[in-house]
Amino acid sequence: GAVVSQHPSRVICKSGTSVKIECRSLDFQATTMFWYRQFPKQSLMLMATSNEGSKATYEQGVEKDKFLINHASLTLSTLTVTSAHPEDSSFYICSAIGQGDNQPQHFGDGTRLSIL
Amino acid sequence: GENVEQHPSTLSVQEGDSAVIKCTYSDSASNYFPWYKQELGKRPQLIIDIRSNVGEKKDQRIAVTLNKTAKHFSLHITETQPEDSAVYFCAAPSWGKFQFGAGTQVVVTP
Numbered sequence: 199g200a201v202v203s204q205h206p207s208r209v210i211c212k213s214g215t216s217v218k219i220e221c222r223s224l225d226f227q228a229t230t231m232f233w234y235r236q237f238p239k240q241s242l243m244l245m246a247t248s249n250e251g252s253k254a255t256y257e258q259g260v261e262k263d264k265f266l267i268n269h270a271s272l273t274l275s276t277l278t279v280t281s282a283h284p285e286d287s288s289f290y291i292c293s294a295i296g297q298g299d300n301q302p303q304h305f306g307d308g309t310r311l312s313i314l
Numbered sequence: 315g316e317n318v319e320q321h322p323s324t325l326s327v328q329e330g331d332s333a334v335i336k337c338t339y340s341d342s343a344s345n346y347f348p349w350y351k352q353e354l355g356k357r358p359q360l361i362i363d364i365r366s367n368v369g370e371k372k373d374q375r376i377a378v379t380l381n382k383t384a385k386h387f388s389l390h391i392t393e394t395q396p397e398d399s400a401v402y403f404c405a406a407p408s409w410g411k412f413q414f415g416a417g418t419q420v421v422v423t424p
Binding site: 230232239240241242244247289291299300302303304305306307308310 | 345346348350355356357358359360363365403405407410411412413414415416417419
């Protein structure tokens with residue numbers, strides 16, 4: 199159980215393109231979803247926390263107009279990288295937590311974004 | 315907010331030996347501590363976790379110990395095998411989100 203599906207797994211596109219990444223919890227209801235960015239050989243850097251039906255909470259230094267997050271249902275959150283530039287190239291990973299205290303995070307497979 | 319420090323950053327062990335990774339945290343309210351294993355290019359996978367009402371938890375070759383007074387928790391891998399080679403991350407919660415350690419690159423040599 200506790201499967202999180204993330205799509206697409208890989209995106210290569212031109213500078214200026216907007217890219218949408220989907221994160222779905224397949225067999226549980228996710229009260230909270232997290233979006234992370236990971237550079238090579240580095241740890242997971244939290245970008246934002248997303249709760250269903252409310253605005254996402256962004257970490258310091260993360261531009262909310264650049265990284266649009268929508269959490270429309272208890273099973274789906276989306277991250278849109280608007281007008282992407284080469285410096286936005288990275289590995290983006292979502293995770294989801296079910297209801298209840300002290301629940302583990304379940305991660306998606308990640309999306310490798312390459313902006314040319 | 316939470317501050318998590320993880321050591322060592324790299325760890326080389328001979329196959330069959332034990333590996334220990336330690337994390338310290340700052341938020342005394344934290345009460346749940348997971349450990350993740352991440353292979354290159356793949357998702358982090360939960361390998362073991364511990365809640366603050368216990369001091370130790372074991373699952374086959376993997377164990378986690380927690381010292382709430384000292385605010386540190388450790389991952390122990392016994393009888394290491396080449397497939398244990400990966401990056402391991404600890405995490406601690408604070409204010410509804412998780413802070414991850416910097417990661418430990420574990421290399422198990424045959």
